[in-house]
Amino acid sequence: MKPIVSIIMGSTSDLPVMEKAAKLLDEMQVPFEMNALSAHRTPAEVEKFAKEAAGRGIKVIIAAAGMAAALPGVIAANTTLPVIGVPVKGSVLDGVDALYSIIQMPPGIPVATVAINGAMNAAILAVQMLALSDAELAQKFAAYKEGLKNKIVKANEELKEVKYAYKTN
Numbered sequence: 829m830k831p832i833v834s835i836i837m838g839s840t841s842d843l844p845v846m847e848k849a850a851k852l853l854d855e856m857q858v859p860f861e862m863n864a865l866s867a868h869r870t871p872a873e874v875e876k877f878a879k880e881a882a883g884r885g886i887k888v889i890i891a892a893a894g895m896a897a898a899l900p901g902v903i904a905a906n907t908t909l910p911v912i913g914v915p916v917k918g919s920v921l922d923g924v925d926a927l928y929s930i931i932q933m934p935p936g937i938p939v940a941t942v943a944i945n946g947a948m949n950a951a952i953l954a955v956q957m958l959a960l961s962d963a964e965l966a967q968k969f970a971a972y973k974e975g976l977k978n979k980i981v982k983a984n985e986e987l988k989e990v991k992y993a994y995k996t997n
């Protein structure tokens with residue numbers, strides 16, 4: 829199947845973080861591609877990628893980078909597609925440098941920024957965007973959310989049992 833989400837990372841050293849996004853998209857059966865491109869190291873390739881993405885059928889871009897994270901913003905500058913940015917922790921500044929770089933976009937060129945290392949939430953946001961025009965995906969996502977709810981309800985029941993054990997001992 830042709831990819832509709834593109835995961836781009838500044839370096840393959842970001843992969844351990846971005847695997848969480850890949851896993852979520854896999855679980856939701858959303859076809860995606862993954863590439864390492866850098867606005868600093870491969871600027872021409874980044875521009876080409878961003879300009880051609882919509883024409884290839886990509887609907888949402890997830891762009892991850894650490895340190896002086898120009899990548900998501902540069903991609904956003906070169907496409908009309910929504911770009912979700914993932915600041916990656918890794919430098920001595922613990923990802924706060926990347927967070928500020930990605931989130932502080934000038935008016936008109938937003939990057940929807942998630943938490944530091946928030947790759948899974950980036951994938952969820954992408955799924956939510958795609959689900960607006962895909963009823964089957966919307967249903968899958970609703971089931972996923974229900975699963976999250978059931979997990980905490982079950983955990984809460986177990987917590988009550990622990991509390992009961994304290995009372996009776």
Ligand SMILES: Nc1c(C(=O)O)ncn1[C@@H]1O[C@H](COP(=O)(O)O)[C@@H](O)[C@H]1O
Binds near residue numbers: 839840841918
């Ligand atoms: N922030 C950027 C960009 C960019 O913004 O274009 N290119 C690479 N990087 C980041 O540099 C960090 C170190 O990269 P290396 O591990 O390859 O030295 C990575 O977190 C990457 O995302």
